[in-house]
Amino acid sequence: MKRILMTGAALGALTAGVAQAQVQSGPGFFGSIDGMYAIKNNAGGTALLDNVVDDRAAPGAGLGGALQLGYRFEGAWDIALGGRYIDFKRGDAQATNGFSTRITDAKVWNVDLDAGYTISGPGYGVRPFIGLRYQRATYDISDAVLGLASDVKAWGVGPRIGVDGSLRLTESISLFGGIDTAFLFGKIKSEHGAALAAIRPNDKTSRMFWDIGAKAGLDWEVAPLFHIAAGYRVEWLDGVAYSFMTNNGAVAGPQGRSGFLNHGPFIRFAYNWGAPPSGPAPVQPPKVAGKKSYIVFFDFDRALITPTAATTIKQAAADAKAGKSTRLDVTGHADKSGGDAYNMALSLRRANAVKDQLVREGIAANQIAVVGRGESMPLVQTADGVREPQNRRVEIVLN
Secondary structure, three states: OOOHHHHHEEOOOOOOOOOOOOOOOEEEEEEEEEEEEEEEOOOEEEEEEEEEEEEEEEEOOOOEEEEEEEEEEEOOOEEEEEEEEEEEEOOEEEEOOOOOOOOOOEEEEEEEEEEEEEEOOEEEEEOOOEEEEEOOOEEEEEOOOOEEEEEEEEEEEEEEEEEEEEEEOOOEEEEEEEEEEEEEEEEEEEEEOHHHHHHOOOEEEEEEEEEEEEEEEEEEEEEEEEHHHHHHHEEEOOOOOOOOEEOEEEEEEEEEEEEEEEEEEEEEEEEOOOOOOOOOOOOOOOOOOOOEEEEEEEEOOOOOOOHHHHHHHHHHHHHHOOOOOEEEEEOOOOEEEEEEHHHHHHHHHHHHHHHHHHOOOOOHHHHHHEEOOOOOOOOOOOOOOOOOHHHOEEEEEEE
């Protein structure tokens, strides 16, 4: 119990600030692939209990991976199917009072089906979710001194809940994290080698398993919709292991309850196929006599140039050079979903993002005048707090 409480405290500290979600701009598919490394540790696994002796035998280090594919519906609901697999190396032998127990050939895999709801705000996203997990853990217990061996399998299915989220640090860098727990109902089974089978019969017992896990790290949006993330994960798998019991040197065989502490770094590659939020057809800015004007739109609470916006900006730059324009007015706007001060700053970031893109297209920086209007000049009139795609825009006027 002490070990479980200490593990829980570590998990709480690791995720005290934020959590991460697969936050995307609109309805559509999203997916990710993880590469994971499990660090060798001796916290968990079988236990040699001989009166007051309690030495732990745990799996060695391991490699694994995870996949997730989901779909976000109109609004903020989504559904995701995922799974992971970890293959641990042979653990070190734990020798006490003439015994030498080790875990070999340990593997853990699971499949998760989740439904979540994303709550977004200026610079953050939170996704609470609920779902179902199926998990299977297998490993071998061996003792070279006693010549004993057991093949153990544990599997279960049950509800899973958690929360993911992200906190934006810069336009493309976010801090993320998450915590989840699952309560699984299933069985644990041991099949003994000949030496141990003569002492104790094979065992198959119904059991509830308990998992709790957490992760934290940094996410980098390398390009629109494509992310690379690196972080660290910690997980306690309770009940998936037996204790290897002895009583004053008389072997009783695998029984009791134990588990694995699984932790290590991971790298994630994620892509969102989500389309921009749906809405009425974009309204073009009013034409000014003798002047050409262009408009580009942005995702909610973002100042990143989308591929569609980049095409429009490229055309504006080409027309400015062809028409020998001496000045380009670039005016940023925001919808009314945030506060006045925040939206003013956001509209200016959008305008500067467009300016930077125009410079990359060959327009001199001193020819571009940048202004932020915040939420004061909407294309579509809305009540305060309403997210309106057409109001998240930058207008370019050639003079």
